[in-house]
Amino acid sequence: MLAAMPPTPPPTPEPGEPRIRDRGDACPGALRLHSADDGRLARLRLPGGRLTSRQVEILAGVAETLGDGRLSITSRGNAELRGLADDCGAELAALLAEAGLLPSPTHERVRNIVASPASGLDGLGAADVQLWARELDDHLLSAPWAAALSGRFLFVLDDGRGDVAGLGGDVTLVAVRGGGAELHVGGRAVRLAGDDAVGAALAAAGAFLDTARKAGTGAWRVRELPEGYEVDIAAPGGTAEPVPAPVLPRGAALSPGPLGPAALSVLAPLGRLTAAQLRALLPADEVRLTPWRGVVVVGAGAERLPALDAAGLVTRPDSPWAGVTACTGRPGCAKSLADVRTDATTTATAAGTATAAAPGRPVHFSGCERRCGHPHGAWTDVLATADGDYLVDGVPTPRTALPEAVTAARTTR
Template sequence: MVGMLAAMPPPAPPFAQPDDARFRSRGDACPGALRLHRADDGSLARVRVPGGVLGADQADGLRELAVELGDGELYLTSRGNVQLRGLGAECGGELASRMYEIGLLPSERHERVRNVVASPLSGLDGRGARDVRPWLTALDALVCASEEAAGLSGRFLFALDDGRGDVDALGADVTLRARADGDAELRIGALDPVARIPADEAPRAALLAATVFLSMAAGSGAWRVADLPGGAGPLRDEVLRRWGAAGLPVALGTVPVPDCTPPALGVVAGSGDTDALSVGLPLGRADAVRWRTLTDLARDHGAGELRLTPWRGVVVPGVRRERASGALDALEAVGLVTGDRSPWTGVGACIGRPGCAKSLADVRGDAASALSVAPTVGALPVHWSGCERRCGHPRGAWVDVVAGPDGGYRVSVVRDGGRADPVHVADDPVALADAVAAARDPRT
């Protein structure tokens, strides 16, 4: 049944407008591809890319849309999705129609709920317990076929981990993790222990968890598992009760949430005669030249796809080994981050001014200025934020750089759920570079 759902082309949707009443029913303001968000630099569209997997033609189509309708750049999110910015207020219909044509809108009702992150190197480097691509295909088809799932918020997140623990660490609402013995683990929120289930049933279990969440969240205002008034425990218990009532095997086991481990940058050795290339986008942003260099490489010398990572990077699979080194040099030549020695490695930022009215500073410009006067590489990632919301900040341990109302910044280290006392720094590139470098030092 899942295979049939995945193969059937959906009917062309009647594209709704941003003020459609359906978009107000849950009070969820999360932007999508059909409902644009009005920002200070124009409208913003957030395109869901389940598992971060984009065909080369789809990636080309997004680049054309960014150039023709937006500011010419593509922005990666911390969920491996793509944002287009600087869009005109009247472009919504054309944008939606063209994205439908390139296969990025399989269901109008579900376009904002197709939030799935997956291990970017799954099936490529010989690590992990299984390739999660079949899970990804099956789960996306199940979500798009479920009337109940259409009621999820745009913030609800699924994670598919191939066993290496990379996306299990991202705090998804529902996580599937492959086991070396062939089974799967189902984690609800950040709970431990997890449920051990048959791997072939894992996508169905994930959808069950999401729909049970909706029934338990009704009337509570909860958009994510962590928002449930009773916590994640009752949700897990009800999911397991229903799972067992259906006659399916389940067991509980202890599997602590791992540390966050993004893919290493550079050439990733494959098991055959091809490798993958893993690169970062400075501040998660790519202009048309950088994006086209990636898509041309994927089409001409790779497997014909890009894998966008939750760490605002891109993996190009299927590059023949004899070409990998030269291809990596070509990516570096256009400004992509190809190794840990780059000062851009681990550096992130919100959009800041002038794109966001809430931002107190041009954080991207200030981050670039600080790196230009004193390039530094540190063990901890650093995130620059224009306000207290800290949009897009990483998980785990990180350096928090937040703009203040006085024109300066506060720099602190976040670790183990706590925050060190901040250091107040003037808006000066040298002073900021020194403060950030000291905070990123693991000995601090």
């Protein structure tokens, strides 16, 4: 069940040339574990980021007994376990299957479904797209052909508020006020009935596979298709009207704090939750991991915030930790030039004592030029360099000057 290290990728194509993929993607999964400097890594796909209370408890135990004691949240609202032993694959798979987190060995890496995390909780969305996420997952699992999708192919379901529509989905559904949805694929869109939305999204994924085979370039994602190849988008069994000038809505990311009368939003510092912090989320009706490396606790009121704050979670939008993320860095990643998590922690801690500590735009610490896990949209880029210092939005910055430089970059640019 364990995969070898992926081969060296082909060179980046010249401008105007199509990208050629001569192999399948090497994205890790629950069964295909990735080898890192700190041990094996497993990535668990969670459609809509959803976990039951029982699954949260089981993952906390798995992190403690098989991993490094933590759960990482990805920029797609999925979960990662790190520090796994080379020989733990079978035991891990059995525990995940028993928890209902491995419904299909053949499809587990293609269940990439991001949905508005607060949908159905605060009354702001046009439809509860978390229900769409569950329906789409059921359809994916029951479609044998869907196993051919890349582990990077992404479905995005936005409830109309625009919080996730801009996350770079290959197939994006946006709920529309008054009923219905828009299906966006490759810069084109159609308007269709809400009842047809999930079926149309699945059909678009199948049409992408057909188009990719015709193109012959091995494309993993819609944006990799060569010029002149477009994905057919329609509403199976229904009607779809072309949207003349499609525009994806852009709204704010979810902030820490109450969501309606019975839900809370919190952030995980640097996107990692200890086993104790996972358990602090309980009791809950359900837990939803978010693309901003946070958690929505469904069935919890504002009275729970002090306890979650005491557990080390980010509960206020004005926290200097809000919006601060980092790649794995040293010692977990051999490509990293720095221990970016320690430097990010030092920077956030120092900002907490500053007069102007209110966070502005997101900031991401990267150990190398790949910038793994960086946010979408505008963000402050903190990049490690070979001399032990950093570039902050391209400006050379000594490590000791990071708190001031990052605070200024976040709030003034």
